[in-house]
Amino acid sequence: MSGATTVRPVAVLVGSPGAGKTTVGALLAARLGVTLRDTDADVEAALGMSVSDVFIEQGEDAFRAAERDAVEAALAGHPGVLALGGGAVLAERTRAALAGHTVVYLDVDLADAAKRVGLARDRPLLVEAPRTRLAVLLRERKPLYEQVATIVVETAGRGPDEIVDEILAKLPTGGAE
Numbered sequence: 088m089s090g091a092t093t094v095r096p097v098a099v100l101v102g103s104p105g106a107g108k109t110t111v112g113a114l115l116a117a118r119l120g121v122t123l124r125d126t127d128a129d130v131e132a133a134l135g136m137s138v139s140d141v142f143i144e145q146g147e148d149a150f151r152a153a154e155r156d157a158v159e160a161a162l163a164g165h166p167g168v169l170a171l172g173g174g175a176v177l178a179e180r181t182r183a184a185l186a187g188h189t190v191v192y193l194d195v196d197l198a199d200a201a202k203r204v205g206l207a208r209d210r211p212l213l214v215e216a217p218r219t220r221l222a223v224l225l226r227e228r229k230p231l232y233e234q235v236a237t238i239v240v241e242t243a244g245r246g247p248d249e250i251v252d253e254i255l256a257k258l259p260t261g262g263a264e
Contacts, residue, residue, distance in 0.1 A: 096162065096169040097121060098258060099185060101232050102193035103225050104173045107242055107250065111193060112170040114251045121167030126175060129157040138172075151178060159184055173224070176231040185235045191254055192236035195225075195243065 097119060100108045109125060116123040127138050130153045134141055141150045154172055158181050161169050175181050233239070238257045242250055 094164050094166050096124075096165050096188060097167060098238075098254065099162070099169045099171060099188050099190045100193060101171050101176055101185075101190055101235060102173065102242075103195060103228055103232075106173070106193035106195040107247060108170040108173075108193060110247050111242075111250050111254070112168050114247050115254055116168040118251055118255065119168065122165075123168045123170060124161050124165045125170045126154060126157040126161055127170075127172045129161060130154055130172075133157065154178075155181055162188065173228070176228060176235055182231065182235050189237050189259060190235045191238045191240060191257075192232040193250070194229075194232070194239055194241050 098115065100112050100115075102108055109123075112123045112125070130141065130150065131137055133156075134145075134153055136144065138150065141153070151174070154175055155178050158171060158175050162184055171181075176185075238254065240250055240253050240257075
């Protein structure tokens with residue numbers, strides 16, 4: 088036990104659009120008595136515009152660069168629950184930064200994800216042919232989510248309370264890592 092205290096998230100949530108990262112994250116944070124931080128919100132605050140507007144006005148590359156910075160800052164300084172944007176794991180730098188953290192992959196099937204994202208009004212990658220695009224995202228990103236995950240929770244047909252119960256049962260206890 089050295090004198091320096093490391094601040095790190097109690098859990099980092101990853102998963103595709105519609106996996107429930109924000110909903111489950113808020114409930115998990117409340118049950119743990121900590122705060123929820125969402126890196127998409129951090130990017131919006133840093134750039135002064137919505138994620139959709141960043142994609143439209145500055146492009147996906149600019150968003151991804153801001154997202155990488157937001158994830159690294161949050162991993163280094165947030166003691167609560169951290170929800171990452173669905174595409175954050177695309178960056179090798181982000182996947183490497185997640186090593187050593189408790190990463191919960193909320194695994195969702197296409198039917199549930201499609202119901203949850205609706206018509207993708209605020210999801211720039213799902214504007215055109217949202218169901219088809221979502222299927223591609225799920226297929227492409229699943230191996231990356233699995234690569235970084237220390238805990239995998241199936242969300243299909245389950246409510247947020249049931250998902251949080253499973254996460255709480257699987258979280259490392261006592262901070263003795």
